Amino acid sequence: MLLWENLKLKFLKLLKIKINPFNNFVATGEIEELLDFVDSRRHFLNSLIKFVTENEGFILPILGDIGVGKTHLFWSLKMNLKDKFNIIYISLDNIYRKFYFNLYSEFIEELGIENLRMITQELCNNWSGLEKKYGFFPIPDIQKARSNALNKWKDDFGDKNSLNDIINVITSHQLDPYKRIDAEDYLLGELMNIRELALLDVENDLRNKKNAFTMLKVLIENSKLGTIIFIDDFDKIITLMKEEEEIETFFDSSWYYGAEESSDNIVAKNILGKISELQNIKNLKKIITLNSKNSLDEIKKLFKQENIELSNNLKEPLFLSNFKEEDIYKFYKLTIDKFLKSINSSEILSDFKNPYYPLSKSILKKIYNKSEGNPRNIIKILIKIFNDIIYYDKINQE
């Protein structure tokens, strides 16, 4: 087009609409990262995938500095393993209260309604919930299904009341068309009132930790896909245990919690207890991320104190390292490509002699050296540079 003969100018004008191609320097569990891992990390990712698919019941620590891309790893795993695993992201900040309920909510969001229906249908078929009349017409027999389920599972589940509740909900969901909608609400983790609970013939909804745990165990163990829990920033548990030593408060919490333990300490121990309990769920794999080797040593100690089995399942860590120099060039080009594609202008870069326009290879090298290869720091600097281009038409060499 005549107006845009000068493609460099077109690129700069596009930037002027104030969209910075580098806008996200912190990955989160909520916002999807579309960029896959850079080449030098492919080997790391492949060995992680191999480990995850070949091992069972483990807790695998991933070590890496702050900003190295541990949360981004979650999205890469999800992208590469979506056909084999439900992968759930968990931040201890969000779930340390109502642990099982929050974990269940995350799981059910990942599982999806169609898979949930398939699981309950399969369970009811296994419990002979459908009797075939005259060889052709399936007729539901709820009582038979419930008693078969109880007989089958009574030894595998500790709490009989919650097992009863869970079986009643699953059978109602598949075999009773009049209760199906309420049962589905229950399974989706909706909060239920007394009337709805009575209709489903259950005592508690999933806010009850035993019910949430039992339901989680049932769904994970009967899902066709495996399940991985990705617990980010697991160091938080150490911080919780140490908080009292570091923070000076006017309020003496020992009045409430006794002299020996602070409330955070109790919370941290609770989380450890619950993670230990998760070991009882078959087909569940756990990945935790930590910032340093020291954190790992402390976690090892805590696990040993909590439960020897928990400690045995803690595997040798994998180390996620910073970008290599060639990664920054690849990362830069991929991000700019993605940006141009998103505004339907991917043809712009193809004619440039300098593939790193408006920057250059030497600028990218400087950025790499300054950030020491830490991806978050690299993105921070790139954001600043592009802001300068957008708002001040210049590149600050400093």
Place this chain on the structure above:
Amino acid sequence: MNLDTKNIIYDSVKNIRTHGKFNGSIIVMCKNENIILTDSLVYYDNIIEINKGLMVGFESILANKKEAFSISSNFRFNLDEDTIDYSVLIPEDLVEKFDKERFSDAFPYTINLLHSAGLLLNENHLGMNHLDFFKGEILKNPIALIHNGICVADRVVIDESSNPIFYGTLIIGRNKKENLSISYESIVNVSDKLIRYIIIIGIETIKE
């Protein structure tokens, strides 16, 4: 596909007889055009015994009126009386398909009739045709006799031209060489002129 001999319990035309006790999805076609569905049948010494079967068909209630019926009962047939045309055990893989593709009961706009009723009967002066009344509706559990084949379907939808479309259908009948054949079809589109009768089986009858 042609039925394997092991699935043919009795065939009056080809004189096939397989004695024994059969369990599964079994269909018996009577020579008076009644159809029996059952999950358990014993054939010995020229006697067919059905433990709890569902017989459907049309019966005369007045000289000029016929009505659909379905009876759940035990049946006993002496084959010397020549009342049975054939009896077949549906192969497992087709039954599995039939079960798998059933429409969910949770779909709210499917009509289940409480009692069995005739939807269509093509018989000179005694005919009935309620297809227009159910135009555009989904009816559960139809069973139809089409020319010389039986059609057991999960549901039937009456289209805009008042022709029935059967979904999730097992078709059992005789081919040109009079061999018994069976197939599963997801959709069967039949002109109402070719159909001998369609009966919708009532849910009360099934639950009995």
